Amino acid sequence: MSSPLRLGIAGLGTVGIGVVKIVQKHADLLAKRTGRPVEITAVTARDRLKNRDADLSAYRWEDDAMAVATADDVDLYIELIGGEDGIAKDSIEAALRAGKDVVTANKALLAVHGQELAELAESLGRVIRFEAAVAGGIPVIKAMTESLAGNQIQRVMGVMNGTCNYILTRMESAGLPYEAVFEEARQLGYLEADPTLDVGGIDASHKLAILSSIAFGTKVNFGAVEIEGIERISIDDIRRAADMGYRIKLLGVSQMTARGLEQRMSPCLVPDDSPLGQLVGGTNMVVVEGDQVGQIVLRGAGAGEGPTASAIMSDIVEIARDVRMPVFGQPADQLTEAQTARTAVPAAYYIRLELQDKPGALAKVAAILGEAGISIDRMRQYGHHDDNSVPVLVVTHKTTPDAIDHAIETLPKTGVLVSDPVELRIEEV
Amino acid sequence: MSSPLRLGIAGLGTVGIGVVKIVQKHADLLAKRTGRPVEITAVTARDRLKNRDADLSAYRWEDDAMAVATADDVDLYIELIGGEDGIAKDSIEAALRAGKDVVTANKALLAVHGQELAELAESLGRVIRFEAAVAGGIPVIKAMTESLAGNQIQRVMGVMNGTCNYILTRMESAGLPYEAVFEEARQLGYLEADPTLDVGGIDASHKLAILSSIAFGTKVNFGAVEIEGIERISIDDIRRAADMGYRIKLLGVSQMTARGLEQRMSPCLVPDDSPLGQLVGGTNMVVVEGDQVGQIVLRGAGAGEGPTASAIMSDIVEIARDVRMPVFGQPADQLTEAQTARTAVPAAYYIRLELQDKPGALAKVAAILGEAGISIDRMRQYGHHDDNSVPVLVVTHKTTPDAIDHAIETLPKTGVLVSDPVELRIEEV
Numbered sequence: 013m014s015s016p017l018r019l020g021i022a023g024l025g026t027v028g029i030g031v032v033k034i035v036q037k038h039a040d041l042l043a044k045r046t047g048r049p050v051e052i053t054a055v056t057a058r059d060r061l062k063n064r065d066a067d068l069s070a071y072r073w074e075d076d077a078m079a080v081a082t083a084d085d086v087d088l089y090i091e092l093i094g095g096e097d098g099i100a101k102d103s104i105e106a107a108l109r110a111g112k113d114v115v116t117a118n119k120a121l122l123a124v125h126g127q128e129l130a131e132l133a134e135s136l137g138r139v140i141r142f143e144a145a146v147a148g149g150i151p152v153i154k155a156m157t158e159s160l161a162g163n164q165i166q167r168v169m170g171v172m173n174g175t176c177n178y179i180l181t182r183m184e185s186a187g188l189p190y191e192a193v194f195e196e197a198r199q200l201g202y203l204e205a206d207p208t209l210d211v212g213g214i215d216a217s218h219k220l221a222i223l224s225s226i227a228f229g230t231k232v233n234f235g236a237v238e239i240e241g242i243e244r245i246s247i248d249d250i251r252r253a254a255d256m257g258y259r260i261k262l263l264g265v266s267q268m269t270a271r272g273l274e275q276r277m278s279p280c281l282v283p284d285d286s287p288l289g290q291l292v293g294g295t296n297m298v299v300v301e302g303d304q305v306g307q308i309v310l311r312g313a314g315a316g317e318g319p320t321a322s323a324i325m326s327d328i329v330e331i332a333r334d335v336r337m338p339v340f341g342q343p344a345d346q347l348t349e350a351q352t353a354r355t356a357v358p359a360a361y362y363i364r365l366e367l368q369d370k371p372g373a374l375a376k377v378a379a380i381l382g383e384a385g386i387s388i389d390r391m392r393q394y395g396h397h398d399d400n401s402v403p404v405l406v407v408t409h410k411t412t413p414d415a416i417d418h419a420i421e422t423l424p425k426t427g428v429l430v431s432d433p434v435e436l437r438i439e440e441v
Numbered sequence: 442m443s444s445p446l447r448l449g450i451a452g453l454g455t456v457g458i459g460v461v462k463i464v465q466k467h468a469d470l471l472a473k474r475t476g477r478p479v480e481i482t483a484v485t486a487r488d489r490l491k492n493r494d495a496d497l498s499a500y501r502w503e504d505d506a507m508a509v510a511t512a513d514d515v516d517l518y519i520e521l522i523g524g525e526d527g528i529a530k531d532s533i534e535a536a537l538r539a540g541k542d543v544v545t546a547n548k549a550l551l552a553v554h555g556q557e558l559a560e561l562a563e564s565l566g567r568v569i570r571f572e573a574a575v576a577g578g579i580p581v582i583k584a585m586t587e588s589l590a591g592n593q594i595q596r597v598m599g600v601m602n603g604t605c606n607y608i609l610t611r612m613e614s615a616g617l618p619y620e621a622v623f624e625e626a627r628q629l630g631y632l633e634a635d636p637t638l639d640v641g642g643i644d645a646s647h648k649l650a651i652l653s654s655i656a657f658g659t660k661v662n663f664g665a666v667e668i669e670g671i672e673r674i675s676i677d678d679i680r681r682a683a684d685m686g687y688r689i690k691l692l693g694v695s696q697m698t699a700r701g702l703e704q705r706m707s708p709c710l711v712p713d714d715s716p717l718g719q720l721v722g723g724t725n726m727v728v729v730e731g732d733q734v735g736q737i738v739l740r741g742a743g744a745g746e747g748p749t750a751s752a753i754m755s756d757i758v759e760i761a762r763d764v765r766m767p768v769f770g771q772p773a774d775q776l777t778e779a780q781t782a783r784t785a786v787p788a789a790y791y792i793r794l795e796l797q798d799k800p801g802a803l804a805k806v807a808a809i810l811g812e813a814g815i816s817i818d819r820m821r822q823y824g825h826h827d828d829n830s831v832p833v834l835v836v837t838h839k840t841t842p843d844a845i846d847h848a849i850e851t852l853p854k855t856g857v858l859v860s861d862p863v864e865l866r867i868e869e870v
Contacts (some may be wrong), residue, residue: 034591034733044658045590086650143588149734151580151588159572159580161474164461226858229473287740291717304463305578305751307817311716311738322734324524325591 014048017332018085022093022103022328024057024064027144030321031090031328032066032173035287040103042325046332053085067370081107088113088331090324096120104129115327117144117320123218126225127347130339140339141327146219147172147296149319150312150400151326156226157341163302165227167267169441170270173216174314175202176242176262176295180279181292184250184259191244202294212241213262217277220264223298224275225340230267230350232340233275241280244301249434252364252405253281256390259289265360272351279363280439287311299441327344355413359402360389363406363416365423366430369396372429374404380426384419386411401430407438445478446761447514451506451532452521453486453493456546456573459750460496460519460757461594479744482514487544495590501577510536517542517760519753525549532794533558545575546749549632550783552647554661555654556776569768570756575648576601576725579741580750580755584596586686586770587653588783591704592731595654598870601744602645603723604631605671605691607824608723609708613679613688619672624657631723641670642691646706649693653704654769657697659779661769662704666693667784678694678863681793681834682710685819688718700781710791710869716740717870726868784842789818789867790846794852795859798825813848830859833863837868 021028035042035052042050047157056074063266072078081089081103089107091114093100098393100121105120114133122145133140143153147170156165171177175197182193194211197203202210217237225232242262246341253260258281266275282288288308291297296314301307313319339346367373374393381388387409394403408416416435423433448464450457453619464471464481471479485503504511510518510532518536520543522529529550533543543562545551551558551574562569572582576599586596601608604626611622624641626632627688631639638644646666656659671691682689687710711717716738720726725743730736742748769776798800805824810817818837823832845864852862 019712030733037592038593041593041658041823042591044775047772087754149737151584151737154583154588155580158759159583160751161758162467162751163472164467164470173502229470241565264654280456285719287716287719290714290716298646302800304754305743306748308578308580309738311740316735318733319735322589322591322731328588329590332765335766343476345471376860437778 013303015049015063016049018051018053018056019090019328020083020086021052021092021093022056022080022229024220025092026054026093027320027324027365028057029064029066029319029323034321036324041153042441046329048332050328051334054080056080075305077103078106082110082111086112088115088328089428090142091116091118094118094120096124105132108136111138113331115141115324115331116140117225117324119145119215119218119222120142125219125338126222126232127344131346133339139331139336141330143326144154144320144323146222147298148314148316149322150296150298150310152223152298152310153226154326155215155308155310156223157337160300160302160305160308161303161341166383167265167301168223168227168248168298169263169265169439170223170296170298170344171219171261171288171291172219172264172296172298172314173210173262174215175210175297177291178202178294179211180242180245180250180260180262183247183252187247188245208241213277216262216264218368220266221276221277224266224273225347227266228273228350229347230273231347233350233352233394235380235403236273236275237353238276238278239370242279245279245305247438249364253362254284255392256362256405256407257283257284258362258438259284260436261288262293267413269353271356272353274353274355274357276355278437279439282441308394331358348396358410358412359440361408361416362436362438363371363408364434365404366401367404368428368430369400369402374433376426376428377423380422381406381419382423386415386419443477446483447480448519449483449509449512449515450481450519450521451485451509453484454521454525454748456749456753457491457521458485458495459746460753463750463754464602465694471758475758477761478784479757479761479863482511483509485509486576486732493733494606504602506532507535510541515541517757518543520545520547520629523547523549525553525688534561535564537565540567542567542760543569544760545569545571546753548651550575550645550651552596555651556773559773562768563773568760572755573749573752574772576652577741577743577745578727578751579655579727579739579743581652581727582655583738583755584737585652586745586766589734589737590770592733593614594729594731596657596730597652597726597727598726598868599649599652599693599694599845600717600720600741601648601727602691603725604639605645607631607691607723608640608673609671609679609691614685616676618676619674623822636640637670640672642706644695645691649695649704649706653695653702654776657702658659658771658776658796659702660776662779664743665702665704667705667707671708674708678865682685682791684821685834686713686728686837687711687791687867688713689841689865690717692865694868696786698782698786700785701782703782703784703786705784706766707866709866710868711868712851713867715870727756740847766866779842787839787841789839789843790837790838791864791865791867793863794833796833797857797859798829798831805855805857806833810835810848813844815844815850845867
């Protein structure tokens with residue numbers, strides 16, 4: 013049996029403790045599968061005295077992450093601190109410079125500084141692995157960098173923030189408004205300290221930016237993601253969408269087009285009987301489309317101790333087996349700078365309107381849509397509300413985002429709208 | 442850039458030609474992703490003169506597979522001949538002995554001789570990869586050997602024969618009997634030359650046996666799979682199951698229990714709104730349950746030129762990157778001989794009966810079930826048929842296969858059955 017792989021872990025929250033538990037529980041299994049013992053030598057976290065659900069007494073406690081990252085008896089530095097800058101980044105750089113490989117679950121860091129870190133790692137002959145950074149326990153990074161390496165990737169889509177999906181499915185099942193379910197989620201501890209990371213779509217966009225880089229061989233460009241969160245989704249939209257056979261999901265889509273790379277994270281309608289439409293609660297799903305393989309769908313838990321630690325163990329096992337690969341699947345210095353394209357791929361759209369209950373209102377709306385070149389697939393007028401407004405739902409045929417934007421801007425000028433129109437893209441899945 | 446990886450391909454059917462096309466079309470992509478050119482040097486197939494959908498003029502034609510397998514200018518031998526013995530096996534052994542790595546899509550060979558071949562490869566320091574052997578384009582071998590390596594696997598399930606799933610879903614959607622859809626499938630070219638490989642569940646069982654080995658670290662044991670095909674599934678069963686909220690799938694299940702390893706391939710009921718229940722046509726799905734990750738679902742095309750070739754390219758890329766791993770995820774000489782267990786994990790069952798339309802018939806059935814210790818979850822009696830028989834459907838609570846076997850044996854003795862009872866397991870998914 014070869015020499016042990018010695019781990020140093022910085023960050024002992026849910027995920028870090030999950031890793032400790034697996035290393036302890038599955039020591040034999042890991043040794044069998046990697047051909048060498050996998051051991052923890054040093055750990056650190058913000059608060060040494062915090063009560064943790066694992067026995068850490070066999071490991072050296074270091075007072076800071078830098079000490080773990082650079083310790084002589086650490087081969088592999090596991091960064092579970094989080095944050096796109098600061099000690100997370102500094103300690104990873106220090107570890108690489110000290111000749112360590114790195115495993116991290118830090119999507120924010122990779123989305124913002126991934127290119128720089130990949131270049132540093134590769135110049136030093138080290139690897140950074142990050143299976144846990146995207147979609148928790150789902151092996152999407154490995155699938156894309158390795159399993160689908162014979163494909164030109166055409167599109168990547170995913171529901172990658174379990175909290176948002178929990179909120180949206182709970183709104184539908186309980187018939188509760190956004191604010192009430194948001195508060196529930198907060199009380200259940202599902203939200204990040206800064207909840208806009210979740211409901212604002214930022215966390216999911218970090219993940220999408222990472223997937224885009226691997227899919228298209230481009231430098232990770234989080235700044236280019238068009239981001240919209242789920243805050244404006246009302247229970248009305250959820251119900252109306254359901255009437256039409258759709259569910260609303262916070263969906264990330266990354267797609268290379270002739271005009272450049274489109275990356276968007278936004279609430280979309282998907283058919284309720286599609287795999288994405290069927291997704292409930294905190295489960296994640298990633299859909300990858302390759303020119304050879306067609307559509308591959310991967311589904312699993314997107315967060316939680318076991319699933320996230322499982323993904324980190326996958327990286328640890330890989331390094332224990334001495335599998336070494338460029339960070340984003342091809343050398344960082346060969347990744348290209350993608351032209352950023354605003355979303356232009358045509359799609360059907362859902363438009364919800366509240367019209368004044370008077371003759372000619374619907375005709376004015378139809379005229380505006382017609383002038384914008386938008387043709388209507390289905391239109392449904394509901395009984396009027398107490399305030400005499402009339403809900404109208406339009407599902408368009410495929411049209412361009414520009415045409416929709418134009419229509420949405422023009423519609424209020426008809427003078428027949430009671431409130432701002434709501435438009436949502438119906439993503440083809 | 443490193444030296445080229447030189448491929449020799451034996452077998453130029455759909456899949457072989459698919460590999461040729463990808464190597465030609467994605468030469469740049471492959472070089473970027475592996476850091477070296479991937480080239481084909483030698484090919485062979487049964488019939489040189491057959492018209493093929495690819496330009497093979499740049500490759501040396503060899504008259505037999507042995508010549509490709511052992512050629513000096515071949516680094517990686519790709520066996521796409523098929524068959525569990527004969528030239529497929531001989532040429533792989535010759536390639537290993539000649540210092541080549543091997544990629545194969547040959548599930549029958551691996552299911553029957555996998556242990557022997559793995560031992561040979563590992564004793565020679567060579568690798569055999571076989572992502573394409575199970576579930577076509579779905580990266581399940583990599584997911585299990587690598588991504589889930591930090592898990593004790595608890596159960597593996599899958600719909601892994603697209604032809605059977607096509608037949609079952611087509612029977613439901615078109616309301617056609619088994620024989621008619623079987624004939625359709627034959628005319629569409631969906632069936633193997635020996636169709637019992639498909640509809641008899643053998644092909645899918647080959648795949649299950651391979652997955653079991655990886656999941657549980659046991660020697661592949663195809664002979665221990667309890668196999669039942671879809672031949673006895675009637676349109677009646679499909680309709681009645683649908684009434685109760687289920688779909689019938691040819692489902693493979695591999696599960697380690699205290700009594701040993703259960704491997705079964707049989708038509709089962711699954712909830713129609715579960716991911717497995719939603720699967721239509723030739724799509725495959727594999728569900729893996731690990732103690733850490735929970736349930737991971739992988740879905741994609743199970744066959745076809747592009748998807749299968751994509752899986753083979755994944756193996757080729759891995760070898761081009763010099764990733765080397767034991768064949769079944771841990772050294773072959775450490776794989777254990779699993780105790781074979783007949784299915785004993787309790788489950789709910791579906792029982793369809795045709796009773797004589799006379800008083801007391803149902804009471805006699807209920808009595809038999811009660812005596813066998815089987816309690817009834819739901820029972821439904823339908824209007825009588827033209828022959829005055831009465832269809833009765835029973836969904837049981839969880840019970841043991843032994844109890845069901847006993848009841849099914851005893852029921853005809855009541856003298857109230859018009860035909861043999863049909864029982865199907867309702868697998869918990």
